[in-house]
Amino acid sequence: MLAIRQNFKSKNESKNTKTLMNGALQEETSEKTQLIKGQMNQKFMREAIRLSVKMMRCGQGGPFGAVVVRNGKIVSRGRNQVTSANDPTAHAEIVAIRAACQRLKTFQLDDCDLYTSCEPCPMCLSAIYWARLRKVFYGNTREDAARINFDDDFIYREVGLPIGKRKIRMKQLLRKEALVAFQEWERKPDKILY
Numbered sequence: 466m467l468a469i470r471q472n473f474k475s476k477n478e479s480k481n482t483k484t485l486m487n488g489a490l491q492e493e494t495s496e497k498t499q500l501i502k503g504q505m506n507q508k509f510m511r512e513a514i515r516l517s518v519k520m521m522r523c524g525q526g527g528p529f530g531a532v533v534v535r536n537g538k539i540v541s542r543g544r545n546q547v548t549s550a551n552d553p554t555a556h557a558e559i560v561a562i563r564a565a566c567q568r569l570k571t572f573q574l575d576d577c578d579l580y581t582s583c584e585p586c587p588m589c590l591s592a593i594y595w596a597r598l599r600k601v602f603y604g605n606t607r608e609d610a611a612r613i614n615f616d617d618d619f620i621y622r623e624v625g626l627p628i629g630k631r632k633i634r635m636k637q638l639l640r641k642e643a644l645v646a647f648q649e650w651e652r653k654p655d656k657i658l659y
C-alpha cells in the first residue's frame with residue numbers, strides 16, 4: 466500500500482514537474498514566437514522605409530513607402546507617385562493596396578497586414594478600412610508629416626467638422642434622382658456585397 470502510495474505520489478510529482486516544464490517550454494516558445502514576430506515586423510517596416518527613401522531620392526513623389534504582407538510574405542509594394550503619375554490619390558498605401566488586390570484577385574485583404582512608413586492620411590485610412598486589412602504598422606506620425614508640410618492632420622480635423630464648417634464647400638443636389646440607383650440596388654438580387 467505504501468509502495469503504491471509512494472508510486473502514486475511520485476507519478477503525481479512527475480506529472481507536476483512535466484506540467485511545469487511544459488508551461489516553461491510554452492512560455493519560452495511563445496517568447497520566441499513574439500521575438501520572431503517582432504523581428505519580422507521590423508523587417509517589413511524597414512522595407513516600407515527603404516521604399517520611402519528610394520522613391521523620394523528618385524524624384525518620383527513624396528517620402529512615403531508601404532508594403533502589404535500576407536502569411537509572412539510581401540504581397541505588394543507601394544510608393545508615393547503623386548507627382549510622377551499626376552495622381553493625387555497615388556499614396557504609398559493606396560498603391561500597395563491596389564497592387565495586393567490585383568495580385569490576390571480580391572477586393573478584401575482581411576488576412577493581410579500593412580506596413581507604412583508614415584501614419585496613414587484619412588484617405589488611406591479609409592482605404593484600409595474598405596480593404597479590411599487586419600493590422601497596420603506605421604513609422605512616422607501624422608504630426609511628423611505635418612512638420613514637413615504634408616498636412617494630413619488638417620484633413621483629420623476637417624473630417625470631424627460639420628459639413629458647413631469645412632474648408633471645401635459641399636452642397637447637396639438632386640437627392641431624389643440620385644436615390645434611384647440606391648433603390649434599385651436594394652432590390653437587385655445578384656449584387657455582390659462588400
Ligand SMILES: [Zn+2]
Pocket residue numbers: 556557558585586587588589590
Ligand atoms: Zn494617404
